[in-house]
Amino acid sequence: MKSALIADDHPVVRAAVKILLKLEGFKQIFETSSGSEVMPIVREQRPDLVVLDLNMPSLDGLDVLSRIRASGEACRVLVFTSQEAMFYQDRCMRAGAAAFVSKTNDLEHLHKAVHAVMAGYSYFAQLPSTSVSLNTLQRSEKQMIDTLSDRELMIFQYLARGISNKAIGEAMHLSHKTVSTYKTRLIEKLNVVSSVHLRDFARRNHLI
Known part of the structure; x- marks a missing residue:
């Protein structure tokens, strides 16, 4: 049974992501609006996927990413954020994220990213040459x-x-x-x- 954790401080975003994950076959979906609550939920519930925003109260997403990687937990992390990919995608990749999707994109990108990540692939945007x-x-x-x-x-x-x-x-x-x-x-x-x-x-x- 596939499970996921949505970590985002915007209720509307969580609701939209939850609908998408249900369509992708996730049966257990946990939610949090605080970065500091992510690791306790990950340890207790062992979700297969974490959909993570970078801007959150108490602990930002990059800190959360590094803690998940350091913990050795097997969950895969998909970063879903409004932060600029040019400055954040590589940082997230280095911190252990399996995907990076901008909130400015159509939700179809998030759908494709979830599908890719759960199939064992990564999903990152092709950034223009600087x-x-x-x-x-x-x-x-x-x-x-x-x-x-x-x-x-x-x-x-x-x-x-x-x-x-x-x-x-x-x-x-x-x-x-x-x-x-x-x-x-x-x-x-x-x-x-x-x-x-x-x-x-x-x-x-x-x-x-």
């Missing part, structure tokens, strides 16, 4: 973004959205001081004048 699709500024900025750690990238997006250090710390279980250190490091790594310019940088690269 030398062709990006201008010189975007190429150099993408290279800078690629040097960020997963946590730095997540904090960068929070900051670019105008979220306060305190709120970021609460969301990621970090101290205010630690978030402030990350902010300083990001300003240096991305070669911007101040945190105000982080938003423009993120917007140019479709990260917000």
